Amino acid sequence: MRHWSIATLAAALALGGHGAMAGNSGTAPAAAPASTPAQEALADQLSQAGVKYYGSWRCPACHYQGRLFGQSAMERLPYVECAKPNALPQQAQACRAAEIEAFPTWIHPSGERRIGVQSLNELQRWIQQP
Template sequence: MSPISKTKGIRVLTLMAAMAGTLCTAAATQPWDQPIPEPATESTAQTIKLAEQLNTVGARFFGAHWCPACKEQMKLFGKQAGANLNYVECGLPDKYPDQLRQCRDENIRSIPTWTRPGSTRLQGVQSINTLERWSGLRPQPLN
């Protein structure tokens, strides 16, 4: 193989690798459209899987854009998983009246609060492990 062909082949492989990385990144990233500020942290495979499970079981995360504990809860999920959570904003009644109605219907008295059909609600910032057990993603420990 001539030196020119070898160099050309390396350039093509480098370009293909760069394009593949760009496509993978673009596919995994969704625009942030939650009322709560976007977390600066990246999601992990664990938190992405948990967000999917929470959606599957109909879980909702009630919070407010100004709430430090709600921001901390969202930060535990990171950008990608956080974008996929069923987040209900209770603090902007003029902008999100339908979401405020959900907060009232669920009798939300403190935030953050997690609800899901047929289960007890969770109040306060919850660890990823607690939410995995609560959602059925991880089995409950035996006592």
């Protein structure tokens, strides 16, 4: 059974309702806008901090999270795809090992998790904590 956080549900509903959550909306997600230098820098900082971002190609909230970063920054994120076990078996195994139950899930090297869409400011503050 898939568990949805309130933030994930809200993003899914905002992006197309119940069909989008189930992956049956029939429409492709909108392309992410161009990234700013600040968005790219944050993606690099998250990667350097050892944070992992777990998601699914069919998750509306993950698409929304990606749009917050923009196209080039999204490509720099430390992303692990959980829903393509045949194409990406090592990533799917990493998701199982991390016990990912909701998308998106962010995991800090300390083990702390953030579940659901995170604002860029929240992520910035999170990696700057002592």
